[in-house]
Amino acid sequence: MKIGIPKEGRAGERRVAATPESTKALIEMGFEVCVAQNAGSLASFPDASFEAAGAQIVDQAQAWACDLVLQVNPPSVAEIAQMREGGSLISLLRPAQNEALLEALMAKKATALALDQIPRITRAQKMDVLSSMGNIAGYRAVIEASQHYGGFFGGQMTAAGKSAPAKVLVIGAGVAGLSALGAARGLGATVYAFDVRASAKEQVESLGGRFLTVEIEESGETAGGYAKTMSKEFIDAEMALFREHAPTTDVVITTALIPGRAAPKLWLADMLTLMKPGSVVVDLAAEQGGNCEGTVAGEVVQVDGVNIVGYTDLVSRLPTIASRFFAKNVQNLISELGGAEGWHIDHEDEAVRGALAVEAGELRFPAPKIERPPPPVVAPPAEVIAPEPKPESGLGRWIGSAVFVSVFAAIGMLAPIEFVQHFSVFVLSCFVGWQLIWNVNHALHTPLMAVTNAISGIILVGGILQTGRGESITAMPVILGAVAILLASINVVGGFLVTHRMLAMFRRGN
Amino acid sequence: MFPMTLPLVLPMTVAPDLVESWLPESLLPVAYLVAGILFVLSIGGLSSQESATRGNYFGIAGMVLAVVATMLAPEVASYGVMAGAIGLGAVIGIALAARVAMTSMPQLVAALHSFVGLAAVLVGLSTYLDPGHPLEGSEAIIHGVEILLDVAIGAVTFTGSVVAWAKLDGRLSGKPLLLPGRHILNLVLLAAIVGLAVPFLQAESGEGGVWLLAIAGVASILGIHLVASIGGADMPVVVSLLNSYSGWTAAAAGFMLGNDLLIITGALVGSSGAILSSIMCKAMNRSIWNVVFGGFGSDGSAPAASADQPQGEWTEIPLGDLIDRILDAQEVVIVPGYGMAVGQAQRAVDSFTRDLQGRGIRVRFAIHPVAGRLPGHMNVLLAEAGVPYDIVMEMDEINGDLPKTDVVLVIGANDIVNPSAQTDPASPIAGMPVLEVWKSELTVVFKRGRGVGYAGVVNPLFFREKTRMFFGDARDSMEKINAELKNRS
Numbered sequence: 001m002k003i004g005i006p007k008e009g010r011a012g013e014r015r016v017a018a019t020p021e022s023t024k025a026l027i028e029m030g031f032e033v034c035v036a037q038n039a040g041s042l043a044s045f046p047d048a049s050f051e052a053a054g055a056q057i058v059d060q061a062q063a064w065a066c067d068l069v070l071q072v073n074p075p076s077v078a079e080i081a082q083m084r085e086g087g088s089l090i091s092l093l094r095p096a097q098n099e100a101l102l103e104a105l106m107a108k109k110a111t112a113l114a115l116d117q118i119p120r121i122t123r124a125q126k127m128d129v130l131s132s133m134g135n136i137a138g139y140r141a142v143i144e145a146s147q148h149y150g151g152f153f154g155g156q157m158t159a160a161g162k163s164a165p166a167k168v169l170v171i172g173a174g175v176a177g178l179s180a181l182g183a184a185r186g187l188g189a190t191v192y193a194f195d196v197r198a199s200a201k202e203q204v205e206s207l208g209g210r211f212l213t214v215e216i217e218e219s220g221e222t223a224g225g226y227a228k229t230m231s232k233e234f235i236d237a238e239m240a241l242f243r244e245h246a247p248t249t250d251v252v253i254t255t256a257l258i259p260g261r262a263a264p265k266l267w268l269a270d271m272l273t274l275m276k277p278g279s280v281v282v283d284l285a286a287e288q289g290g291n292c293e294g295t296v297a298g299e300v301v302q303v304d305g306v307n308i309v310g311y312t313d314l315v316s317r318l319p320t321i322a323s324r325f326f327a328k329n330v331q332n333l334i335s336e337l338g339g340a341e342g343w344h345i346d347h348e349d350e351a352v353r354g355a356l357a358v359e360a361g362e363l364r365f366p367a368p369k370i371e372r373p374p375p376p377v378v379a380p381p382a383e384v385i386a387p388e389p390k391p392e393s394g395l396g397r398w399i400g401s402a403v404f405v406s407v408f409a410a411i412g413m414l415a416p417i418e419f420v421q422h423f424s425v426f427v428l429s430c431f432v433g434w435q436l437i438w439n440v441n442h443a444l445h446t447p448l449m450a451v452t453n454a455i456s457g458i459i460l461v462g463g464i465l466q467t468g469r470g471e472s473i474t475a476m477p478v479i480l481g482a483v484a485i486l487l488a489s490i491n492v493v494g495g496f497l498v499t500h501r502m503l504a505m506f507r508r509g510n
Numbered sequence: 511m512f513p514m515t516l517p518l519v520l521p522m523t524v525a526p527d528l529v530e531s532w533l534p535e536s537l538l539p540v541a542y543l544v545a546g547i548l549f550v551l552s553i554g555g556l557s558s559q560e561s562a563t564r565g566n567y568f569g570i571a572g573m574v575l576a577v578v579a580t581m582l583a584p585e586v587a588s589y590g591v592m593a594g595a596i597g598l599g600a601v602i603g604i605a606l607a608a609r610v611a612m613t614s615m616p617q618l619v620a621a622l623h624s625f626v627g628l629a630a631v632l633v634g635l636s637t638y639l640d641p642g643h644p645l646e647g648s649e650a651i652i653h654g655v656e657i658l659l660d661v662a663i664g665a666v667t668f669t670g671s672v673v674a675w676a677k678l679d680g681r682l683s684g685k686p687l688l689l690p691g692r693h694i695l696n697l698v699l700l701a702a703i704v705g706l707a708v709p710f711l712q713a714e715s716g717e718g719g720v721w722l723l724a725i726a727g728v729a730s731i732l733g734i735h736l737v738a739s740i741g742g743a744d745m746p747v748v749v750s751l752l753n754s755y756s757g758w759t760a761a762a763a764g765f766m767l768g769n770d771l772l773i774i775t776g777a778l779v780g781s782s783g784a785i786l787s788s789i790m791c792k793a794m795n796r797s798i799w800n801v802v803f804g805g806f807g808s809d810g811s812a813p814a815a816s817a818d819q820p821q822g823e824w825t826e827i828p829l830g831d832l833i834d835r836i837l838d839a840q841e842v843v844i845v846p847g848y849g850m851a852v853g854q855a856q857r858a859v860d861s862f863t864r865d866l867q868g869r870g871i872r873v874r875f876a877i878h879p880v881a882g883r884l885p886g887h888m889n890v891l892l893a894e895a896g897v898p899y900d901i902v903m904e905m906d907e908i909n910g911d912l913p914k915t916d917v918v919l920v921i922g923a924n925d926i927v928n929p930s931a932q933t934d935p936a937s938p939i940a941g942m943p944v945l946e947v948w949k950s951e952l953t954v955v956f957k958r959g960r961g962v963g964y965a966g967v968v969n970p971l972f973f974r975e976k977t978r979m980f981f982g983d984a985r986d987s988m989e990k991i992n993a994e995l996k997n998r999s
Contacts, residue, residue: 122975202913202949416649422765422773429774432550433781439557442879442904445786445886448556449619449753451569452782455549456626456756458573458775460596461580462633462763467595468586469640477640478588482595484632487625489599490606492573494622497607498615499566505612505893506559 001340002032004058004066007039010073014042014319015326017070017091020053022327027054030340036063043319070330072323080104086360090330092116092129095357095365102358102365109361111345113333117355117367124351126332131175132325133315138179138255140314141282142168145251146187148280148300148307154188165190167248170209171266171291172255173200176284180253181209192245194238212245214238242267246274254291255284267292269303277305286310447502454495460488541579542771548572549775553782559899576771612894613851616883620675620749626756627667627733630763631726634661637766638722653766654711654718660762661722662703662729667755669733674748677737678883684745687738699732740801745883747790747801754783786885793879793905795941827954827978833994835952839916842866842873843908845945846888847881849922849958853984856895859921862988863897865995875902876912876945878926905945915950922956922984928969953977956987 003026005018016039018026023033033055037047047057063069064082071091077100083089086109093114095102105112115129125131145168146153155165168184170177173195184191185208193204194212201211214237252275256264263285272281272294283295294303295310302308315322336352338344347353357365411423440448466481549572555565577596580586610618638657676682689695703725710721740748761776763769791798827835836842844863850856863873875897881888892902912918920927930937931944947953948971955972957979971977980987 125975206913206951415652418768419652419765422768422770425770426761426765426773426777429546429777430781433553433778434785436550436553436778437782437785439554441556441558442789443877443886443889443899443902444556444559444562445789446615446619446884446890447562447566447886448553448782449750449786449884449886450615451552451556451566452779453619453622453626453753453756455552455569455573455775456623456753456760456779457629458576458772459626459629459633459760459763460573461576461769462637462760462767462772463595463629464577464580464586464592465583465767465769466633466636466640467592468581468583468588475640477636478591480632480636480639482591484629484636485592485595486599487629487632489596490603491599491622491625491629493600493603494607494618495603496566496570496573497604498610498618499569500563501607502612502615502890502893503559503562503566505890505896506562506899507893507896 001030001068001343002034002066004063004069005033005035005039005055006060006063006069006071006079007036008072009076009079012313012316013073014313014316015072015323016040016043016045016319017072017323017327017330018050019043019045019324019327020049020055021324022331023050023053023055025331026334029335031068031334032056034058034063034066036060039063040323043323045320045323068334072326074098074101077101077104080108080110083108083110085109086111088112090115090333093357102363105358106361106363110358111356111360112358113352113355114357114365115329115333115355117357117365118333118351119354121350124354127329127336127351127355129326129329132329133322134175135179136318136322136325137284137314138176138181138253139183140317141176141180141253141255141284141309142183142187142251144309144311144314144317145184145253145280145282148309149251150278151250152188153184166250168192168251168253169194169212169242169245169249170253170255171195171242172257173197173204173209173211174255174257177253177255178203178207180255182207184251184253185209189251192249194241196234196238212241214241238266239268242271243274246271247276249275250279252279252281252292253284254281256291257285257288261288263288263291265291265293269293272304272306272308275304275306278307279305280307280309282309284314287312443506447499450495450499450502454492454499457488457492457495460485460492463488535584538579538583539770541575542769542774545572545576545579545771546774548575549778553778612891613854614679615890616745616749616887617675617679619884620671620678620752623749623752623756624668624671624675627664627669627671627759630664630756630759631661631668633763634664634766635719635722635726638719651711655707656762656766657722658707658710658725660759660766661726663755663759663762665726665729666733666736667752667759669730670737670748670755671733671752673734673737674745674752678745678749682738684741686741687735689735689739692735692739695735696732699728699735702728703732744801746880746885746887747787747794747798749884750783750786750790752783754780754787757781757783790880790885793943794939795943824972824977824979827980829980829990829994832954832978832980833991833998835917835954836866836871836991836995837869837998839871839951841911841915841917842871843876843912843915843918843947843950844873845876845878845881845918845920845923845927845947846892847878847921847923847926848883849924849956849984851882851887851891851922853922853958853986855921855984855988856891856897858985858988858992860892860895860897862992862995863901865992865999873901874908874911876905876908876918876947877902878905878923878945881923881926905943909946912946913949916952918947918950918953920947920953920955921988922958924957924969927953927955927971929974930968930970933970947971948974948976951976954980956980956982956984958983 005016008015026033035050035055035057037057037059040050051057061082064079065084068088069083074091074093088111090113093101093112094116095114118124118127120128151166152163153166156163166189168189168191170181170191170193173193177193181191181193181204191209192212193209198213204211214234252267254267256266258264267281281292283290283292285291286295286297290310292308294301294308297310298312300307300309345352345356345359354367356367411420463481463484467478467485548568552565552569552572555561555568606618634657677684706721706725706728710718710725713721737748757776757779761773761780764772764776787798791801844859850859866873875892877888889902893899925939927945927947928939929948931939931942934940953976955977972979
């Protein structure tokens, strides 16, 4: 089977869907690899490096005519026309938005796997290009911000004056948002992150960010993840929060995307006016219309003195690492599909089925929804299944009280007085014991058990009374009593000694 | 009649010259009262490490006082026999307690419980043969019931503790013995004891001995069966339950002998064991009945749950990488489990801890309430190895810090770190509070074999993305790590 790597057709794209490294792996899987001339040159992978890895350098048309074509971006209809009948394609496709492409692929009786449709499950993470590219985009967003920001990110105190750390606000703590958070922290900035999902708090804090949220009971979190729409009160509160932070924030990085829909407007014109001149907004959603009012896709513009970065090719601006990660994701998917020998589109494989858009000319998109329990991290664990303590039924309580009363009444009426005295001592001692034990430190439960065990050797006293009373040491009660004394003293001495040994070991540090 | 204020046995049949002893008759009950107070102080002393040793001395003082006072009681003679028995018992007790390894502590505690049980049975039989004074009417019946309870609870404690000892010592399999209709069997045995009580109580004084022995026999079988049907993982609960039984036995003996000190002490110990058991059960989110009668982990529910177990691949971590991650960390938490006790790894863990502390890495221990085979078992082992107790944290104290922890080392623990307790309602351990180690940056699981934990549940933690496995005996693994750390210093 021949794999073709045409040069990316999209203007400004520097990435490539294979690297010399992945080429080598693909050849090991039994493929022949044909790379179009200069396909990787913008990502610093010259043709010679591909040749060294075992690939043939071909022209663009030949690359498109291979059995399996690997691309980064969705191809154009014209490019699909160059594919051979019944060929296969792996690339980003965004099938929901690109009906024309699907039709062109169907017309070619092609098989196409959309990398953007791979489900976000743990097993498929090795093939998840959205995550690996999101990570890069988040990092690059910070680099772009620092490029357009007139100060340090980290704080400094010098003889020439001091500079406070930049305050960065990341909106949306997904993969890209978290990556941006980490990168900004790395440069020394103070980073705040906002997300509607309360579960994001932990991740934000784990990266050293401060989590911002809205003080409203309704959270953006349902068992499944995002809520589709937040209530008006929530959005108002969110906007108020942003306005509160806008005057002190130097850099805003917005990453809020809803798949297949226009990006929500979160950073409004009035917030831009509130910001200090020279502040920066990097809008990762520029391609989908932008989260910021004023964003122009693909450009840097100034509004009220604030630089708004609307680049849509942030990932492509780190072409080498982006190509390597992308190629590795693709290589993992091909390996999942069985390589050259075992090539098989397995509908049972959740990751493959998710990505499958067209199969031999048949439309397979969208993949059937798979019922899945919500991921455990989403819901606060304590609430998952902790069984409700059964409220004690009124009836049970009545029966309990009745039994209690009748037992005590029976004792009071029937038992001889000395029994009642002993019984009082017994009941009160139980209460004393009950109160005492709750105070015992958990770490001392084993010594507690050993000491109570030693104390329960008090049965020794019983043995003494039985033995001491007898006249003859051969009488049965005396012998039994003496054996009881023996056993009980083993218990008493052993119990106290072992407790002592244990307690002697507990010591405080330093 | 009995003197109203004197709870102890003051036989009316003894010769008048003995009653005219040189000691005032109130002295003994007062001595008992002081002994009782000392026992209360003794248990109270265990509320913190600082006062615990003093607490133990209070207990010893109370016991010495009780024994000496009883011996000085007017009716007590035969000092030779008693001194011999106490002396021999003390020697055996010292020999047992001085030599036992801290890892064998659970067995020893179980064995000691059995002695209390057996002693109580013997005292009960002895009292029946020689009640000290004739009893009539309701007094006789109450006394009979007291003897019966003492003997029955004592016998259950005795055989139950023997079985628990054998299981903990590895002489019997830790698997629960699940006879068909075991609940009915328990009920039948209980009914048999009640049934045998009727002829015993109706028998003429001194002639019901056969019935009493039969009751002891049936109760012994009940004790064996009750403990045999409980699995190894529930042993902490069983041991503390037996602890409780041994207290109730002493209390029953107190009623039987009319001795308040026995009643006080028995009630203290009995309620102590009962509360400990209930704390354990709460820590496993199960009711006490479920533990005592459940045959846990082997009912129909477990295999059903295993059918759709989350499966996956685990990733092993090479020694070098593990060391790198540990040295990069600022916060390390160690979660010890029974595997650390089995592998006797606590000393290696301690020197590991010291090494990291020397490098400025913060190391703490996270202890789950049911880790090990006794309540507080892990604390004792770590204390033995010399780990300072103020870096040893309880589950609730440390769970909130785990997300901020760089590396968690799980040493021979399994069920107590199983996330399916929170996520899988079908899991046999569903709802049990667990240490949320998976929230840390990296969890390394030290594991002897590739099997499941005591509860028989697959642990999805092992397949998590941030989890790495390090297979091998706990002590070997820790020693390898310590050696490698030396190379890196």
